[in-house]
Amino acid sequence: xRARMQGTDQPILETRALGKRFSIGTRFxxxxxxxxxxVDNVSLTxxxxxxxxxVGESGCGKSTLARCLVRLYDITEGQLLFEGEDITGKSLxxxxxxxxxxxxxxxxxxxxLNPRRRVGxxxxxxxxxxxxxxxxxxxxxxxxxxDLVGLLPDHVVRYPHEFSGGQRQRVGxxxxxxxxxxxxxxxxxxxxLDVSVQAQIVNLLADLQEKLKLxxxxxxxxxxxxxxxxxxxxxxxLGSIVEEGPSEEVFSAPAHPYSQALISAVPVVETTPxxxxxxxxxxxxxxxxLNPPAGCRFHPRCPVxxxxxxRERPTLVEHKAGRKVACHFPTI
Amino acid sequence: xxxxxxxxxxSFRTDDGxxxxxxxxxxxxxxxxxxxxxxxSGSGKTVSLLAVMGLITDPNAVIEGSIxxxxxxxxxxxxxxxxxxxxxEIAMIFQDPMTALTPVYTIGWQIAEQIxxxxxxxxxxxxxxxxxxxxxxxxxxxHEAMSRYPHQLSGGMRQRAVIAMALSCSPALLVADEPxxxxxxxxxxxxxxxxxxxxxxxxxAVVFITHDMGVVSELADRVMVMYAGRIVERGSxxxxxxxxxxxxxRALLGSIPPLTGDKPHRLPAIPGSPPSLLRLPKGxxxxxxxxxxxxxxxxxxxVLGDGSHAAACFRTAQP
Numbered sequence: 133x134r135a136r137m138q139g140t141d142q143p144i145l146e147t148r149a150l151g152k153r154f155s156i157g158t159r160f161x162x163x164x165x166x167x168x169x170x171v172d173n174v175s176l177t178x179x180x181x182x183x184x185x186x187v188g189e190s191g192c193g194k195s196t197l198a199r200c201l202v203r204l205y206d207i208t209e210g211q212l213l214f215e216g217e218d219i220t221g222k223s224l225x226x227x228x229x230x231x232x233x234x235x236x237x238x239x240x241x242x243x244x245l246n247p248r249r250r251v252g253x254x255x256x257x258x259x260x261x262x263x264x265x266x267x268x269x270x271x272x273x274x275x276x277x278x279d280l281v282g283l284l285p286d287h288v289v290r291y292p293h294e295f296s297g298g299q300r301q302r303v304g305x306x307x308x309x310x311x312x313x314x315x316x317x318x319x320x321x322x323x324x325l326d327v328s329v330q331a332q333i334v335n336l337l338a339d340l341q342e343k344l345k346l347x348x349x350x351x352x353x354x355x356x357x358x359x360x361x362x363x364x365x366x367x368x369x370l371g372s373i374v375e376e377g378p379s380e381e382v383f384s385a386p387a388h389p390y391s392q393a394l395i396s397a398v399p400v401v402e403t404t405p406x407x408x409x410x411x412x413x414x415x416x417x418x419x420x421x422l423n424p425p426a427g428c429r430f431h432p433r434c435p436v437x438x439x440x441x442x443r444e445r446p447t448l449v450e451h452k453a454g455r456k457v458a459c460h461f462p463t464i
Numbered sequence: 465x466x467x468x469x470x471x472x473x474x475s476f477r478t479d480d481g482x483x484x485x486x487x488x489x490x491x492x493x494x495x496x497x498x499x500x501x502x503x504x505s506g507s508g509k510t511v512s513l514l515a516v517m518g519l520i521t522d523p524n525a526v527i528e529g530s531i532x533x534x535x536x537x538x539x540x541x542x543x544x545x546x547x548x549x550x551x552x553e554i555a556m557i558f559q560d561p562m563t564a565l566t567p568v569y570t571i572g573w574q575i576a577e578q579i580x581x582x583x584x585x586x587x588x589x590x591x592x593x594x595x596x597x598x599x600x601x602x603x604x605x606x607h608e609a610m611s612r613y614p615h616q617l618s619g620g621m622r623q624r625a626v627i628a629m630a631l632s633c634s635p636a637l638l639v640a641d642e643p644x645x646x647x648x649x650x651x652x653x654x655x656x657x658x659x660x661x662x663x664x665x666x667x668x669a670v671v672f673i674t675h676d677m678g679v680v681s682e683l684a685d686r687v688m689v690m691y692a693g694r695i696v697e698r699g700s701x702x703x704x705x706x707x708x709x710x711x712x713x714r715a716l717l718g719s720i721p722p723l724t725g726d727k728p729h730r731l732p733a734i735p736g737s738p739p740s741l742l743r744l745p746k747g748x749x750x751x752x753x754x755x756x757x758x759x760x761x762x763x764x765x766x767v768l769g770d771g772s773h774a775a776a777c778f779r780t781a782q783p
Contacts, residue, residue, distance in 0.1 A: 189648035296737040331719035331733035360721035399678030
């Protein structure tokens with residue numbers, strides 16, 4: 133409450149040079165103990181009511197960052213602030229009041245829902261853990277939540293396997309919004325779903341955002357879905373943000389060579405043969421985060437790399453209001 | 465025609481009853497042609513092509529209809545004769561390259577084995593051929609890659625190795641089942657380029673299975689849309705994307721958010737979800753989700769018309 137009164141400019145969520153290292157291997161393995169810098173020096177702000185889209189290819193650290201944002205992982209560097217309050221090092225008990233307001237939806241609803249419990253119980257669980265509601269009030273709230281996400285009241289007694297993928301994801305969403313959170317981190321919420329069902333879930337998320345005044349961090353590798361839902365976009369490559377800006381600007385005029393290649397690589401339905409866009413094909417694969425290249429991490433694959441890029445790592449610089457690029461030679 | 469499939473039906477006997485995974489699929493494929501097969505999970509796109517490859521070995525499966533490869537009937541062909549075709553004249557690429565490669569041998573060994581299974585050449589000559597193939601699929605350092613094990617390669621590189629293996633005998637027909645679904649878009653772009661190049665250099669016919677309309681529109685000459693075990697629409701890429709007939713095709717295209725231009729406030733979503741093959745509606749399988757359904761749709765199954773562009777729908781007139 134205190135934080136909310138500090139004015140409207142205060143971001144709901146902020147990361148300051150946030151990093152996450154994992155150590156892998158043991159002293160006894162052939163390569164010894166090694167450190168993966170999965171997320172490196174990420175500074176982001178999320179404003180109340182907006183949707184921040186986070187895009188990047190597999191292994192770029194977007195899911196690790198998502199888990200750091202809701203403190204499912206302990207953060208190893210930098211700070212995480214929720215409404216201005218530092219929650220980087222808070223204990224599990226200290227986090228409890230924040231957990232209610234900071235929720236997450238996972239990619240695969242069949243993996244994130246306990247198959248041995250009825251979905252009504254699954255949605256009621258956060259209410260029992262956090263709530264002060266009695267049994268009857270919880271039952272009513274569950275039915276209300278089912279209605280909100282487009283499920284029927286008599287679905288509460290069913291088990292997850294009795295649902296289709298789309299319905300299961302609705303259950304996952306109901307569970308995430310059960311406690312009236314302020315911010316929901318959605319990690320690939322539609323990528324496990326059939327194409328014909330994805331649009332339903334995208335629309336549902338938009339409706340809920342409007343109705344419940346939610347803030348979203350939306351992570352996906354499907355760029356057209358991210359564009360549809362996001363106000364702002366952050367592009368990640370090998371653990372760091374390489375470009376950030378308003379969704380429309382980043383999609384229509386990407387400034388970082390990686391964002392350009394990524395957006396150009398998306399196959400789109402073209403009804404006119406002349407409408408085909410120019411495609412930038414990147415050479416090579418994403419390097420291992422265990423052994424990232426020196427200088428700019430993108431330079432070995434970059435079509436416009438110069439000698440400086442191999443030496444010096446570019447920082448994320450704000451070129452105009454809200455438009456940041458980490459590149460020595462951005463097209464902005 | 466290199467491949468002619470007529471009234472193909474595949475059913476599986478299960479504890480819950482007979483599941484008809486493919487219900488009367490017919491199509492032709494010409495030399496050097498890329499046919500895109502689009503559909504959601506359970507639409508039968510994979511099963512129909514596994515049947516073509518003779519890879520449905522489940523004793524509970526019943527395959528009916530006719531599959532002719534260069535005029536020769538494949539249904540009922542003994543396994544030993546199918547083996548001579550598979551890997552030699554007909555090659556397949558799967559979604560997950562790890563399932564097509566054995567983890568315990570090097571890439572070079574595996575591709576050479578494949579070549580020597582079909583051609584009488586020396587080991588050294590086979591190895592030389594492997595190096596050429598790896599170069600052809602854009603391995604930056606083919607000689608070194610030959611001594612690598614699958615786990616030492618990235619997903620994109622593994623898929624390239626599998627493609628090199630599929631190409632080793634210059635197949636006349638290449639079947640690719642979601643070969644880029646597990647890959648990132650920047651890697652996918654390279655693989656799609658490769659498929660185009662192969663068609664150009666080897667004049668192979670390609671059947672490309674995918675759920676991604678964008679991929680199909682970039683690659684295919686002709687497209688077949690499947691739903692619940694049947695072909696619901698068939699046509700050239702141009703016909704299908706610029707002038708689609710079936711409400712399912714239209715709805716599917718409409719529900720994909722655009723990458724450029726104006727954003728719709730809400731996506732035109734298709735209600736419901738794909739039906740279970742165990743409980744198919746009596747009429748058109750898409751009827752329960754269809755925006756233009758009327759009485760006849762619930763009474764009988766619409767038939768796919770003849771002609772190069774056709775849809776199985778009572779509403780849309782055959783062109």
